[in-house]
Amino acid sequence: MxxxxxxxxxxxxxxxxxxxxxxxxxxxxxxxxxxxxxxxxxxxxxxxxxxxxxxxxxxxxxxxxxxxxxxxxxxxxxxxxxxxxxxxxxxxxxxxxxxxxxxxxxxxxxxxxxxxxxxxxxxxxxxxxxxxxxxxxSSVTAALSVAGAVASGSADGGFVFAGFLPVKNAERASAVQRLATEPRCVVLLEAPHRIHELAAALAVLGERPVTLAREITKQFEDITTQPAQALTAWLDGAPQRARGEFVVLLHPVAVPEDDSASLRVLQLLLPELPLKTAVRLAADITGAPRNALYETALALRKSAESGDKYE
Missing domain, CATH: 3.40.1010.10 (Tetrapyrrole methylase, N-terminal domain)
Structure with a gap:
């Protein structure tokens, strides 16, 4: 002892x-x-x-x-x-x-x-x-407690635990696309020998903030928040960054609540145009961040497919 x-x-x-x-x-x-x-x-x-x-x-x-x-x-x-x-x-x-x-x-x-x-x-x-x-x-709650990724006091508060994504590339890519429409913080887990593959799959989320927490509570604990598209470059920056078990947090991204004009423009364009075109035009017209509008557009499209209106 x-x-x-x-x-x-x-x-x-x-x-x-x-x-x-x-x-x-x-x-x-x-x-x-x-x-x-x-x-x-x-x-x-x-x-x-x-x-x-x-x-x-x-x-x-x-x-x-x-x-x-x-x-x-x-x-x-x-x-x-x-x-x-x-x-x-x-x-x-x-x-x-x-x-x-x-x-x-x-x-x-x-x-x-x-x-x-x-x-x-x-x-x-x-x-x-x-x-x-x-x-x-718990690695999940430990990472959440320091990442500042859980919104509170809103309809999109809380977090979703998704655990390990599928190993096969096509299935993992499909899972990422589904999670991209989730407005809440998403918690993933990953092993060191697959973290590069996960980082590559998450790159489609663009500027969406992602926290990587590895070796939590250990001597070489490392917690960083990067844009999704920069994760691979960060991992490649030093060999030790890909070592240890990972908790990966996809931060929630939404149009600011007071930006009703950009939201309304997006709601008008989406039924008439392809999603990416609607997002680009809404960003050009209102000046709102394109990545935030894209996340909102995905959520609106998902809501419309389930039978709800763009309201």
Whole structure:
């Protein structure tokens, strides 16, 4: 055990031991996404208390427990990952029905978001058993908290979590085109060996701001906001920029609320002209930013296709 966590275990017992932790319950436990200090006192207590730990990777979890000074035998660790989640969920249900406390952890962050755990939680709840969340580290919320990309107090506030886009080029390009019409912030995830392909696909969004957050909470954490069309050049600027897991945020882009004139011009032109022509003319007539008008035009076109009017 790292000596720095010896006092944390004592603090975990002091802070959390007096709370109620029923048997026959699945505890979904968030673990650090890089910095081992990002563990909650409640998580440390439940990891000690659990009869069985279901893990995305038992070797990874065993090493993490060792850092914290938590001793679990190999028999207490159960592998539960994307390839065996359905089958292993039934094993977890059987253990819960025997009255065990079972904690589930993925390799990093909050389970069930982009990691395994969603099918497990659904199966346990369907069996009439209790699932308790232990919140903590999340790369998604960590990136959102510093990017300034989530609008509040408007109809287009909030964000959309899209996760990993398709691997194949054509499918990825289609997904980007669909997301281009989403007025809210869009959250994507990407692996280092595919980040260049994603950057190339996002280039069609032009000047739309995109935040790349990599190695979040780690020593070489790097968070930058660039125009979508400049992402490839930024990645090529230094070899280390393409290393590590990425959270990618597509910032919302909209015509300013007080620019009603440009919006009205765009609404009049769209039914009569091709989209790009309507955007170019609206920008020339009103002086509004062409990229902002383009995003608005995509949203208006999508709304019209669903049966709504340009109003």
């Amino acid at each position: 790292s000596a720095s966590f010896a006092s944390a275990l004592g603090a975990a017992r002091d802070a959390a031991a007096g709370q109620h932790y029923p048997q026959g319950t699945l505890y979904v436990v968030a673990t650090p996404i890089g910095n081992t200090a990002d563990i909650t006192l409640r998580a440390l207590h439940v990891l000690q208390l659990a009869d069985t730990l279901a893990c995305e990777d038992t070797r990874h979890t065993h090493g993490l427990l060792r850092v914290y000074g938590i001793d679990k035998s190999s028999a207490q660790l159960l592998a539960l990952h994307q390839h065996n989640e359905a089958q292993a969920s039934q094993t977890v249900i059987a253990l819960l029905q025997q009255g065990q406390r079972v904690a589930y952890v993925s390799d990093a962050g909050t389970p069930g978001v982009s990691d395994p755990g969603a099918r497990l939680a659904a199966a346990v709840r369907a069996a009439g058993l209790r699932v308790v969340p232990l919140p903590g580290a």
